[in-house]
Amino acid sequence: MKIRKLFSVSTAVVVTVSLLAGCGGGASGSDSGTTAAAVKEESTTVEVSQTDSGDSASEGDELSGTIEYWSSWGETESQAKVLQEAADAFMKLHPDVKINFTFNGRDNRYLVQSALETGTQIDVMDANIDNIQSLWTDHLLDLSDYMDKAYDTTDGKPYKECVMPSMLELTKSLFDGKIKCIPYIPQSVLIFCNKGIFEEVGITEYPKTWDQFKDACAKIKAAGYIPLTSDEQRKFTWVGYYLDRLVGDERVREIAADSSQWDDPNILVAAKAIEELVSLGYFDPNVASNLNQAAEQDFVINGNIAMFLNGTWLPNETSESTPEGFKWGAFAYPEVENGINGAEAGAYSTYAIAVNKDVSEEVADAAVAFAVYLTTSEYDQMFSDVAKSIPMSLDATWPDSLLEAREVINNYTERFTSQTGLSTSTNSSTIIGDACLKLYGGEITAEQFVEQASDF
Amino acid sequence: MKQTKRSIIVFLGPAVLLYVLVFFYPVLRTSMMSLFEMNNISSPVREWGFVGFDNYAKLLNTQLFRISMINIGKIWLFTGIATLGLAMLLALILTQGLKFQKFFRASVYLPNVIAAVAVGYMWLLFVFSKSKFGLLTSLFNFLGWEKMAQFQWLSGENLFLSMCIAYVFSNTGYFMMMYIAAMENISQDYYDSALIEGANIFQRFLYITLPLIKGVLGMSTVLWTTRTIGFFALAQVFSNTSTFTPMLYTYRTLFATEAGSESVNPGIAAASAVVMTLTAVIVSQSLKHLIRTENYEI
Numbered sequence: 001m002k003i004r005k006l007f008s009v010s011t012a013v014v015v016t017v018s019l020l021a022g023c024g025g026g027a028s029g030s031d032s033g034t035t036a037a038a039v040k041e042e043s044t045t046v047e048v049s050q051t052d053s054g055d056s057a058s059e060g061d062e063l064s065g066t067i068e069y070w071s072s073w074g075e076t077e078s079q080a081k082v083l084q085e086a087a088d089a090f091m092k093l094h095p096d097v098k099i100n101f102t103f104n105g106r107d108n109r110y111l112v113q114s115a116l117e118t119g120t121q122i123d124v125m126d127a128n129i130d131n132i133q134s135l136w137t138d139h140l141l142d143l144s145d146y147m148d149k150a151y152d153t154t155d156g157k158p159y160k161e162c163v164m165p166s167m168l169e170l171t172k173s174l175f176d177g178k179i180k181c182i183p184y185i186p187q188s189v190l191i192f193c194n195k196g197i198f199e200e201v202g203i204t205e206y207p208k209t210w211d212q213f214k215d216a217c218a219k220i221k222a223a224g225y226i227p228l229t230s231d232e233q234r235k236f237t238w239v240g241y242y243l244d245r246l247v248g249d250e251r252v253r254e255i256a257a258d259s260s261q262w263d264d265p266n267i268l269v270a271a272k273a274i275e276e277l278v279s280l281g282y283f284d285p286n287v288a289s290n291l292n293q294a295a296e297q298d299f300v301i302n303g304n305i306a307m308f309l310n311g312t313w314l315p316n317e318t319s320e321s322t323p324e325g326f327k328w329g330a331f332a333y334p335e336v337e338n339g340i341n342g343a344e345a346g347a348y349s350t351y352a353i354a355v356n357k358d359v360s361e362e363v364a365d366a367a368v369a370f371a372v373y374l375t376t377s378e379y380d381q382m383f384s385d386v387a388k389s390i391p392m393s394l395d396a397t398w399p400d401s402l403l404e405a406r407e408v409i410n411n412y413t414e415r416f417t418s419q420t421g422l423s424t425s426t427n428s429s430t431i432i433g434d435a436c437l438k439l440y441g442g443e444i445t446a447e448q449f450v451e452q453a454s455d456f
Numbered sequence: 457m458k459q460t461k462r463s464i465i466v467f468l469g470p471a472v473l474l475y476v477l478v479f480f481y482p483v484l485r486t487s488m489m490s491l492f493e494m495n496n497i498s499s500p501v502r503e504w505g506f507v508g509f510d511n512y513a514k515l516l517n518t519q520l521f522r523i524s525m526i527n528i529g530k531i532w533l534f535t536g537i538a539t540l541g542l543a544m545l546l547a548l549i550l551t552q553g554l555k556f557q558k559f560f561r562a563s564v565y566l567p568n569v570i571a572a573v574a575v576g577y578m579w580l581l582f583v584f585s586k587s588k589f590g591l592l593t594s595l596f597n598f599l600g601w602e603k604m605a606q607f608q609w610l611s612g613e614n615l616f617l618s619m620c621i622a623y624v625f626s627n628t629g630y631f632m633m634m635y636i637a638a639m640e641n642i643s644q645d646y647y648d649s650a651l652i653e654g655a656n657i658f659q660r661f662l663y664i665t666l667p668l669i670k671g672v673l674g675m676s677t678v679l680w681t682t683r684t685i686g687f688f689a690l691a692q693v694f695s696n697t698s699t700f701t702p703m704l705y706t707y708r709t710l711f712a713t714e715a716g717s718e719s720v721n722p723g724i725a726a727a728s729a730v731v732m733t734l735t736a737v738i739v740s741q742s743l744k745h746l747i748r749t750e751n752y753e754i
Contacts, residue, residue, distance in 0.1 A: 047513035110496070110711045110720075117498040134717040135496070232695055286586045289610035291694065294585060419715045426708045427520050434697045438612055456519045 035347065041348075043371035067365040069124040070115070071101055072351065078316070078387040079185065084334025085226075086379035090370050097366045106447040111134055116356070124360045124367045129352045132181050132208050132420065133174040140180040141357040146368045147179050153376040162376050163392045166412060167350050173415075182351035185383060186390045188348035188409050189237060189311045189419065194299070195329035197306045202342075206331035208343070210273065213334040217282045220306045228277065229284040229305045230440055231295035235433040237309040238277075238440065239449075240420025241347070242270040245339040256428050262454030271439060271446035273336065278442045288441025297321055309333070315401035316388035328401035332408045345414035346399040426455040489726035497710060497722045511727040521728060524702045525735075531620065531701070532684045532739075538624045539633055540676060547635035548661065559635065565629035575614060576693030579622040584609035612696055619694040627683070631676050638672035639665060674747035678740045685736040702732050 069087075073080035080103050087099040102315040104111050109131040115122055116139050125136070132140070147160040147168070154162045175181075181410035198216075201223040207213040217227040225314065230238055243252045247266050255261045277283065284295070284305060299308050300322040308314070315328055332343035353371045355364055375392040388399045390409070396404045422436075423429050435453035437442045444452060489497075490511055492504035515521050550561050567575060583591045586608070596605035609618045646664050655663070666673075691701040710725035712718070 079725055106714055107711075109714065109717065113496050113500040117496070117500070128714055128717075131714060131717045135720070241562070286608075288612060289586055289608045291580055291610050291615075294581075417715070422712075423715040424718065426712050426716045427518055429713065430520060430697050432702055434612055441611065443612065 007341075008332075047440050049306060051094050063094040063369055064368045065360065066098040066100065066365045067123045067191070067363060067367050068121050069099055069101050069126075070108055070112050070122050071125070071361055072106055073103055074105040079383065079389065082241050082379055082382045082386055083374070085382070086374050086377070087370065089377075089379070090373050093373075094366070094369070097370070099370065112136065119141070119377070123356050123363050124353060124370075125356070126351055126353045128418070129170065129174060129181065129183065129350050132354050133427040136354060137175070137180070139354075139356055139358075141355040141364055142178050142180055143182060143355060143368060144179045146372075151369060151372045152377070159372050159376070162394060163298075164394065166409075167392065169363065170348075170415065171352065181354040182373050183350040183352045183369070183389075184380075184392050184399065186348065186350040186373070186392065187225075187312050187418070188346055188390075188405065188412075189241075189309065190346060190405060190408050191307050191309050191331050191333060192299075192314055192405075193307045193329040193331070194303065194305065195327035196303070198329060199209050199327075201225070205316055206329075207334050208332075210334050214277070214280075215281070217277065217306075221280070221282060224304075226284045226305045227282040228309075228440075229290070229295045229299060230287055230437070231293060232291035232433070232437065233293055234295075234308075234310050234419070235436045235440075236420050236422040236429075237347075239270055239274050239436050240422040241309065241333040242273055242336055243267065243414045243422065244247075244345070244347070245333060245336045245341055246270055248340050249345075249384065249416040249421045253417065253424050256422050256432065257425045257456045259428070259456050262450060267453075268446055268450050269338075270336075271449045274439055275446040275449075278440060281439045282441070285441075288293045288443060290438050293317065300326055312390055312402055312405055315399065320390060328404070330402070330405040333401075341414055343408070343411055345416060346408065347416040347418055347420055348409060348411045348412060349418040406453065428453075431456045463587050482665065486726045486729050489723060490730045492725075495720075495722075496720060497725075499722075507723065511723040512731070515724050515727045515731065518724075520697070520700060521702065523697060524700045524705045525731075527616070528685065528687060528701050529688055532681065535620045535623050535627075536677070536680050536684065537593070538620070539627045542624065542628045543631035543676075544635055546628065546632045547639055550632070551636055551639045556716065559645070561633070564632055567626040567631040570626065572689035573693060574742075575622060575626045576690045577617075579618070579625075579695060580610070586610070599650050611699060615694055615696045616698040617697045619690050622694075623687075623690055630681070632675055634672060635669065635720070638669040642668050663748045670747065674744060677743045677747065681739050681743065682736055685732050702728055706732070 007357060029256045039299050050068045071080065071083060073083065080101075084101065084189075087101065091097055091099060107128045108125065112122060112127070113135050120258050127136070131311045133244060148158045150156050150158055160168055164186065166181070167186050168179060171179050171181060171183060198221060201219045203216050203219060207216045220227040228238070240252065243255070243266065246269065247264075284298075285292070286298075287295070290298075295305075295308065298311070299305050299314075300318045303326070305324070315322070318418065332346060335342040353367075353374070355367045359367065380391045380393045381396045384396055384399050388401060390398060390402060390406075417424055435444065435449050438452070439446070439449045489504075490506060491506065493507050493511070494504045543684050546564055550557055550564075554560070570578075582589055584669065586593055591605075592609060593605055596607075598600075608614055646668075647660055650660050650664060685741040686703050687701045688703040688707065691704040692707075693698050706725045709719070709728065712720045
């Protein structure tokens with residue numbers, strides 16, 4: 001009897017732990033939709049077919065090898081489609097090269113890590129550059145030497161002279177002066193605006209200081225529009241950017257990681273500044289209940305909201321619902337009183353392509369040649385045209401919706417974390433983010449914000 | 457066939473082997489991981505560093521984890537009462553031989569086969585949303601119930617309630633079918649006899665149905681516990697401190713978010729999984745003792 005009981009209890013333990021933890025990548029059971037099951041569904045291997053091989057191959061082509069490429073885009077995303085088309089064209093030019101894609105979506109960052117450590121063959125992988133640095137560093141090939149070479153699509157110039165220098169600098173800064181990945185699809189978080197509203201209320205110049213910003217909000221509000229919005233996905237940005245301007249991103253990261261740092265009076269200063277905007281009625285009344293990307297859709301569909309502190313992915317994510325004639329504008333977060341930085345500093349990042357250090361030289365050459373081709377050929381422009389993302393090549397034309405963002409981004413010399421320093425700690429980000437949304441919604445005061453956000 | 461040691465090994469072998477590989481090994485590894493620190497979940501054991509119970513100490517000192525444990529307790533209790541109660545009520549109604557009974561049963565069960573993520577987004581974008589697509593806002597506006605039309609279903613303080621409604625919606629059908637199966641197993645003779653004796657519907661339920669499905673009731677509460685402790689998808693979709701659950705905490709600590717990839721800590725994630733397991737086992741065993749089943753001949 002005792003043995004039976006012991007067996008029954010141990011079975012219960014085993015089954016439950018397996019449900020909860022065996023998991024690693026997520027659990028079983030009906031609630032684990034976004035974990036293992038979803039990953040499996042989302043992860044689709046696509047073998048790009050090789051057509052008319054040899055027809056257009058350049059004679060004496062030295063590139064060859066099979067490249068297993070794991071990507072952070074979902075198969076149906078426009079970025080993935082451009083990648084596939086580029087690979088198709090590249091293989092036509094180099095018939096001895098074969099590229100097999102596996103599109104894992106954003107979970108790629110940890111799927112690659114686990115797969116590499118268990119010996120899965122992955123030659124090329126892409127992700128957000130911060131994720132590459134924090135999760136894959138040990139597996140990366142140093143690509144610095146490739147930057148000085150000229151390629152078919154660089155007009156005889158070294159590659160490094162053909163793409164955005166700020167992104168290569170970013171790579172160097174993250175990898176001890178080395179280029180360990182090739183950036184593509186750069187991104188930045190800045191203030192996007194409905195330029196039509198700005199023109200209608202007579203704002204001809206974007207605000208540069210906090211006072212000018214408040215004046216602009218007042219004009220917009222007086223004309224019957226909602227000056228500002230946010231949502232659950234971008235909840236850190238209004239407070240986070242203010243703090244980043246005030247004390248710098250590094251300090252904000254410390255604050256986000258350690259609740260004992262929240263007696264810093266600068267946090268209350270930032271919260272008070274935002275509280276003032278709230279008290280003047282500048283935020284969307286529904287802001288506290290804007291889950292996921294709800295505000296993004298409202299921003300373009302309703303046409304009554306003037307500003308949204310969001311990423312350069314915004315025009316692409318809303319492209320299906322943006323009405324014709326919607327005028328996109330963008331400008332840098334204004335300077336704040338006693339702040340240590342201004343428009344030269346901003347939140348930006350990039351996706352990047354990395355090569356596994358264990359690949360043969362032959363595959364490495366082919367992989368880098370493909371990354372170069374992707375970022376300097378017409379496919380770089382296609383990222384701009386189709387996926388409305390920022391092109392890497394200096395010669396490419398930016399999408400109309402990001403033309404003003406380009407001016408802001410080109411001005412950057414200092415970097416904030418992608419969603420500002422406040423978002424960087426798993427233990428605190430949910431708590432701080434909720435407090436931010438409550439602050440924007442007028443549910444709590446600045447003092448309560450500090451109290452609630454520091455309770456982690 | 458004569459039962460020999462060899463035949464026992466042959467027949468039990470594959471099942472035991474699978475059990476050890478698929479269940480026992482992950483459990484053992486996770487429990488071990490909770491006592492070590494490592495870079496990521498697939499780091500080889502030689503790279504693990506022993507930290508003893510430090511991971512547990514850190515975990516229990518983490519406010520977000522403590523909040524998530526309180527949340528899961530509330531979800532288990534409140535949505536448990538609502539789901540199992542509603543399932544019982546619907547099972548009772550749908551075993552009375554109503555017209556279109558099968559259709560209603562299928563309709564109530566349907567949400568259970570839809571992925572939890574899809575259910576979550578459906579409620580979020582089409583039911584609770586305050587935009588022009590929000591069903592509840594439109595409905596209350598149509599009815600002229602201004603106060604309810606203005607209700608912020610998705611604001612921080614109401615988000616927990618909204619998520620619970622969605623969870624009850626997607627789980628009721630599963631338990632209803634379980635209760636229906638148990639009720640239909642009860643002989644009609646008992647009811648006929650009680651009817652002749654003059655018992656009303658409540659008495660019939662209380663003195664016949666309830667005692668005879670007690671075993672299934674007990675099983676459903678244990679199942680409810682194991683389902684709920686793994687609460688994840690809706691917590692991810694509704695994403696707020698008030699809806700944060702231990703499973704989501706484990707996931708985020710194991711893989712982090714795109715913005716917080718430096719916060720990965722598999723040791724603490726494993727400790728969190730072990731704590732949840734122990735909680736589930738203790739609660740399940742307590743429930744089993746609480747709802748003892750007597751054997752009836754039906």
